[in-house]
Amino acid sequence: MALHSIRSEPAAPTARRSGTEGRQALLVTCRAMTPADTAAAPAARKGALTPRAEDFPRWYQEVVARAELADNGPVRGTMVIRPWGYAIWERLQAALDERIKAAGAENAYFPLFIPESYLKLEAEHVEGFSPELAVVTHAGGRQLDEPVIVRPTSETVINSFIAKWVQSYRDLPLLLNQWANVVRWELRPRVFLRTSEFLWQEGHTAHATEAEARDYALEILADVYRSTMLDVACVPVLTGHKTTRERFAGATRTWTCEGMMGDGKSLQMGTSHELGQNFAKAFGIQFSDAQGTQQYAWQTSWGASTRLIGAIIMAHGDDFGLRLPPSLAPLEVVVVMVKDDDDVRREAAHLVSTLTELGHRVRLDDRTDTGFGRRSVEWELKGVPVRVEVGPRDLAEGNVTLVTRHTRQKATVPLSGAVGAVVTTLGDVGHELRAEALEFRLGHTVAVATVDEAIEAGETGFATIALAALGDDGEDRLGAHAITVRCLQRPDGGLAEHDDEDDLVAVVGRSY
């Protein structure tokens, strides 16, 4: 097996909305954890995570390991997604799948192996991907006559079939999606963010007109991607279109969702492409229109991957580990038995069953032979949104302790109101995480007038600069400082109808 490789893209756009719904006052006392709560043990510092401010990449790797999200695979650049990480993926998958279907696309599955000749049919496409391709040259004990490529994306195979299935305008639009793994050999792998093999969803559609294809690409961008990221992952994203340089190989236009991570860098979280008639012409996707004239179809393709897990880690995580919105958390609530005591066990079990009956994902932590502190740290690392601590001391007064992960606030609540308090808190978490992430981005975004200012601002966050001020050599100058244009949008953050609009703004920054 010989190989080469490819690449991927990132993005950065607008965000808005952060709403907080009515929340009810929590009963009783609330307090922030004091240093004594966390640093009490002399060894506390030892097993703790490297602070984000000290070394963000290291912090990221530690969170991935300690929250048991993933491990590195035996082949460089590959990853093993562990149960806790995979459960988050399953929830993201469900949210995306539901929206994709609502947009009218149907799931199907195409082969992992693609004839090398297919890749070569679209010039820009091959050129873009060839450096990242994994190519099978031997199989069945002998050299293959035609090398087989492990799909880096499926435009070629899928379009070869769409060509076969589309004859008439009545067959359009054809809206397909597939859940699959793809391979793009990476020189600089980073778990979830950039691995040689990853899981994703790729949509491929064919339409009768350019306008319809564009509308669909935008519908996916907004109603599938932006919605999942904002409403489910609680990560505000900027949406806009890519510059020619950052465009998908073979596309006429690439739309992106860019989120800001905790270190001010941008992560491209999902892209939707207008393919024009490039692939239709390469693969012969033609149809007879109502007048009986042969026409080439207009197409789109769009994808979002396990990279989103990385986005959630980096957009929400803090120095104590992962912080998950309830919508994605494998467990929304953990009821921790502080001590093994009959009353404690009974009340804890009762809370678990009541919350479970209400439809929440809850687990009882009855490992009382393991230290309480250790268990607290463990659930905190894993990002479980709400923890209920049930112990004899509180119970004697008819209370339990409710700990909110993202704020690390502890509240003592009456046993009788515990379920209500948990449900209320769960309802607030997502909004608060979203608002916090948005506030962070806004606080790290600055409007500038010159490329030099953009370079400076790009070191710590995003800079917005008029496309006109960026100039023809702007991207080159930014590139020299590892800064790229994440996306182009209108001054108000809206999507541009045309690339040549006068007042377009470029959002620039460093990226993953």
Added chain:
RNA sequence: CGGGCUGUGGCGCAGUUUGGUUAGCGCGCUGCGUUCGGGACGCAGAGGUCCCCGGUUCAAAUCCGGGCAGCCCGACCA
């Protein structure tokens, strides 16, 4: 592909310059006991081809030669 660095129990490391016989430490792991409302402690244990091959030597984790792997920087990056 260019430059620098590193390979020692599961993880992180010391030891290598000045070869020396039982290869250490922290974390983690197992057992017992005391603990256990924020990463507990004591005692007792388990766990290692010191990256590989070859050479030098009475003796190699340590010295020499070659190889492999990984990391960082750069380049490159749907």
